[in-house]
Amino acid sequence: MAEHYYLISSLPMLSLDKGLPFSYAEFMKICKDHLSKAEYAELESAVLEASGDPKSPLMKKWKAYLEKVGSALKVQRMKKLGWNGGDVMQVGNDPALFERIQRAVEIMNPLDGEKEILAIYFDFLQSNSSLSPFSMDNLLLYALKLQILERLGSFDQEKGRVEFRRLFSDLQKDFVTKEG
Numbered sequence: 441m442a443e444h445y446y447l448i449s450s451l452p453m454l455s456l457d458k459g460l461p462f463s464y465a466e467f468m469k470i471c472k473d474h475l476s477k478a479e480y481a482e483l484e485s486a487v488l489e490a491s492g493d494p495k496s497p498l499m500k501k502w503k504a505y506l507e508k509v510g511s512a513l514k515v516q517r518m519k520k521l522g523w524n525g526g527d528v529m530q531v532g533n534d535p536a537l538f539e540r541i542q543r544a545v546e547i548m549n550p551l552d553g554e555k556e557i558l559a560i561y562f563d564f565l566q567s568n569s570s571l572s573p574f575s576m577d578n579l580l581l582y583a584l585k586l587q588i589l590e591r592l593g594s595f596d597q598e599k600g601r602v603e604f605r606r607l608f609s610d611l612q613k614d615f616v617t618k619e620g
Contacts, residue, residue: 486583516545
């Protein structure tokens with residue numbers, strides 16, 4: 441596996457509590473100049489909604505983690521709604537993960553719940569940093585973390601409030617129209 445000393449050492453550190461240093465699209469543009477076509481194609485496969493059949497062991501692990509968290513979220517949301525059929529917890533032997541997922545679902549503000557879920561994903565990626573800091577795996581992790589930070593940065597409370605008011609107004613109009 442190739443090492444990418446210059447490219448990786450030129451990238452800023454990523455943290456949930458710091459802003460986005462540049463967009464995912466800018467990152468991919470930078471990488472295109474430094475990676476082979478095969479490496480770049482592999483980097484393009486590092487997406488938050490992993491699907492298909494990943495090639496690299498790291499991406500397989502990421503996909504399995506997404507499925508595990510998604511399954512646990514589904515169970516917790518079913519329990520919160522009082523629905524049956526959600527007793528089996530798919531998080532393996534990880535009580536800390538179970539507690540974090542449970543907390544994320546119980547948070548009253550959906551935005552804060554989404555932020556906690558993204559923090560769960562980010563922490564998983566942090567914990568899987570390679571022993572070889574200049575490896576392709578670390579570029580894959582960087583791409584995923586950058587996407588999480590980009591998603592966090594896309595949350596705009598005012599835009600959300602405006603959209604909620606618009607949707608609520610549309611519902612009221614529909615209700616009045618059907619009543620009248």
